[in-house]
Amino acid sequence: MTALEVMARATAPIPLDVSFRVEPGELLALVGHSGSGKTTLLRTIAGLWRPHAARVVVGGMTWLDTAAGIDLAPHRRRVGFVFQTYALFPHMTAVQNVMAAMDRPDRAEAGRTLDLVNLSGLADRRPAQLSGGQQQRVAVARALARKPHALLLDEPFSAVDRATREKLYAEIIALRRHLAMPVVLVTHDMNEAQLLSDRMVVVAQGHTIREGTTAQVMADPQALRAMGIRELAAMLPAIIAAHEADGLTRLDAPTGPLFLPGVVGAPGARVQVRIMAHEVILSRQRPIGLSAQNIIAGKVARVVPGAGPGVVVHVDVGGHEILARITRRAADQMALTPGDAVHAILKSMSVARDHVTPGPGSARVAD
Amino acid sequence: MDWTALTLSLQLAAWTVAILLPVSVFMGRFLAYRRFRGKGLVEALVMLPLVLPPTVFGFYLLVAFGRNTPVGDLWQSLFGQPLVFSFEGLVVASVIVNLPFAIQPAQRGFEAVAADVREAAKCCGMAPMASLWLVELPLAWPGVMTAMVLTFAHTLGEFGVVLMVGGSIPGETKTIAIAIYDRVQGFDDRGAAIMSGVLVAISLFTIALTQWMSARMGRRLS
Numbered sequence: 001m002t003a004l005e006v007m008a009r010a011t012a013p014i015p016l017d018v019s020f021r022v023e024p025g026e027l028l029a030l031v032g033h034s035g036s037g038k039t040t041l042l043r044t045i046a047g048l049w050r051p052h053a054a055r056v057v058v059g060g061m062t063w064l065d066t067a068a069g070i071d072l073a074p075h076r077r078r079v080g081f082v083f084q085t086y087a088l089f090p091h092m093t094a095v096q097n098v099m100a101a102m103d104r105p106d107r108a109e110a111g112r113t114l115d116l117v118n119l120s121g122l123a124d125r126r127p128a129q130l131s132g133g134q135q136q137r138v139a140v141a142r143a144l145a146r147k148p149h150a151l152l153l154d155e156p157f158s159a160v161d162r163a164t165r166e167k168l169y170a171e172i173i174a175l176r177r178h179l180a181m182p183v184v185l186v187t188h189d190m191n192e193a194q195l196l197s198d199r200m201v202v203v204a205q206g207h208t209i210r211e212g213t214t215a216q217v218m219a220d221p222q223a224l225r226a227m228g229i230r231e232l233a234a235m236l237p238a239i240i241a242a243h244e245a246d247g248l249t250r251l252d253a254p255t256g257p258l259f260l261p262g263v264v265g266a267p268g269a270r271v272q273v274r275i276m277a278h279e280v281i282l283s284r285q286r287p288i289g290l291s292a293q294n295i296i297a298g299k300v301a302r303v304v305p306g307a308g309p310g311v312v313v314h315v316d317v318g319g320h321e322i323l324a325r326i327t328r329r330a331a332d333q334m335a336l337t338p339g340d341a342v343h344a345i346l347k348s349m350s351v352a353r354d355h356v357t358p359g360p361g362s363a364r365v366a367d
Numbered sequence: 368m369d370w371t372a373l374t375l376s377l378q379l380a381a382w383t384v385a386i387l388l389p390v391s392v393f394m395g396r397f398l399a400y401r402r403f404r405g406k407g408l409v410e411a412l413v414m415l416p417l418v419l420p421p422t423v424f425g426f427y428l429l430v431a432f433g434r435n436t437p438v439g440d441l442w443q444s445l446f447g448q449p450l451v452f453s454f455e456g457l458v459v460a461s462v463i464v465n466l467p468f469a470i471q472p473a474q475r476g477f478e479a480v481a482a483d484v485r486e487a488a489k490c491c492g493m494a495p496m497a498s499l500w501l502v503e504l505p506l507a508w509p510g511v512m513t514a515m516v517l518t519f520a521h522t523l524g525e526f527g528v529v530l531m532v533g534g535s536i537p538g539e540t541k542t543i544a545i546a547i548y549d550r551v552q553g554f555d556d557r558g559a560a561i562m563s564g565v566l567v568a569i570s571l572f573t574i575a576l577t578q579w580m581s582a583r584m585g586r587r588l589s
Contacts, residue, residue: 046489046490048486048489048490073494074489075488075495075498076492077490081490083487087483087484088484089487090506100491100493101491142487142491
């Protein structure tokens with residue numbers, strides 16, 4: 001598999017000037033508000049829309065090059081597209097939907113693809129007989145059955161309830177081991193983007209505001225201004241150590257033990273924890289008599305001022321970073337400078353259920 | 368009971384349906400999915416036979432198909448017989464008169480196929496004809512089916528155009544609707560009643576058949 005390169009420029013119906021590159025096996029999140037042009041970019045890759053000037057190259061094969069007059073029809077592009085509405089063929093069963101995307105329809109192979117998305121046993125149901133989450137899995141299986149050179153996911157989690165969404169996140173993360181092609185995920189949900197992506201492109205009014213690794217973008221107040229500064233967060237890899245009698249789960253993290261409310265998963269399982277920057281309190285001294293269960297010792301790595309009254313403090317904890325968004329006034333009062341020892345304080349209850357997911361970061365824990 | 372007239376009517380309806388089925392599918396699909404300048408005009412033209420008095424329409428067809436007209440002469444040179452006052456002429460007239468019945472319901476049927484489902488077909492690697500056959504037609508089928516039933520039933524009952532273009536030649540252009548008119552003119556109320564009854568029965572049967580088929584289709588999709 002090879003990289004996906006995209007360049008698109010247009011003035012109508014929406015202004016657009018974005019280019020990005022996705023490596024094979026990499027998951028790029030295109031984030032932005034509705035109307036920012038992110039879905040239009042996906043449609044450009046698939047050939048469902050043609051901007052004024054655009055280039056789409058997958059593995060040295062040019063799908064679209066307006067300058068050279070190349071425009072491959074959508075059905076000639078090896079693309080797996082998961083639509084926001086799933087767009088399943090309503091008159092076909094689940095397995096028929098999957099077979100419809102195969103070059104040589106093979107029921108057994110289609111069945112194996114359905115197994116991959118945990119849909120065994122529902123092969124003969126029609127879309128109307130499946131739940132939203134099950135329909136999404138069929139849509140993913142159908143996209144994979146195309147043996148795509150690029151997998152495109154258009155807000156694939158927005159039509160299901162929260163509990164189902166958490167399950168689907170875990171499944172996509174597990175599925176990624178089987179995905180060798182570049183993957184583009186369009187979403188406006190920053191939690192989702194951070195949990196699932198390796199790199200991010202933030203799009204607003206059709207322009208790239210910021211591109212970088214997910215960790216970089218999610219730590220950048222400028223980049224997040226468009227999407228909500230309260231989304232600023234760090235990801236910490238951890239391993240489930242034990243479920244304790246009082247309902248808390250003890251995790252082994254690079255920071256030392258981390259206590260969080262009831263994490264789903266067996267002891268030994270790798271997870272990643274999204275720690276919201278505005279939930280972290282900093283203290284010079286190790287505080288005592290505090291209700292917060294997580295007091296993590298670290299060192300100030302950087303202090304990044306924002307546009308408003310806040311600053312973002314990067315705290316180095318055992319080779320990983322925790323972000324703390326505190327007021328500039330507090331940072332001044334504490335006279336925080338890089339290299340200073342600090343304690344990051346995190347209430348257990350401040351970590352939401354859907355901020356803990358099985359990690360692709362699992363590999364990083366082992367490193 | 369004029370069996371010859373009934374058979375002729377059924378033959379005329381069958382030919383009309385056979386010719387209009389592909390027209391229905393391709394024109395219906397074209398009008399449903401394409402946007403182009405003058406689309407409103409094309410749609411209006413298709414609907415024209417619906418609002419025009421059949422006699423007026425028949426008159427224009429007669430003028431267009433008759434002797435010493437380009438169409439009439441071409442037909443005469445190709446088949447060695449005139450187009451007007453022949454069964455073939457009836458078929459041509461019937462096809463034109465039935466355009467709105469054949470195209471409109473099919474267009475609605477294709478419009479009902481969600482745009483993202485059609486896009487999904489493309490992204491699944493289906494070429495336009497594959498998409499038509501595997502995705503669009505199965506979903507638009509109730510519309511196309513309705514179109515064909517309406518065309519069939521309407522052809523059986525068409526009177527004005529048939530009389531204008533075909534005359535009333537037994538075995539050639541005398542359809543059941545015209546036979547009924549003849550019987551009434553000849554004070555044969557019983558004969559007219561029987562034939563009318565048969566027409567009602569055939570029409571009811573075809574409509575019941577489509578409703579049953581679309582209900583079955585609806586169950587499959589919900």
